[in-house]
Amino acid sequence: MRKACRQCRILVESGACPICKNSDFGASWNGRVIFISASKSSIAKKLSIAADGDYALKVR
Numbered sequence: 001m002r003k004a005c006r007q008c009r010i011l012v013e014s015g016a017c018p019i020c021k022n023s024d025f026g027a028s029w030n031g032r033v034i035f036i037s038a039s040k041s042s043i044a045k046k047l048s049i050a051a052d053g054d055y056a057l058k059v060r
């Protein structure tokens, strides 16, 4: 099962977060959004997401 970074909410299979290099993950997350042009997306801006990828909306 994929885990979500608590800091940037990106979903990862294993290892460290590709964005913040953190390894603080939450296994319990809700919602999912994929950004393919995060820099142009107003939703990404709202969620303070700068890089493209697969994100969870909420991480516990």
Ligand SMILES: [Zn+2]
Pocket (backbone or CB within 6 Å): 005, 006, 007, 008, 009, 010, 017, 018, 019, 020, 021, 022
């Ligand atoms: Zn992160």
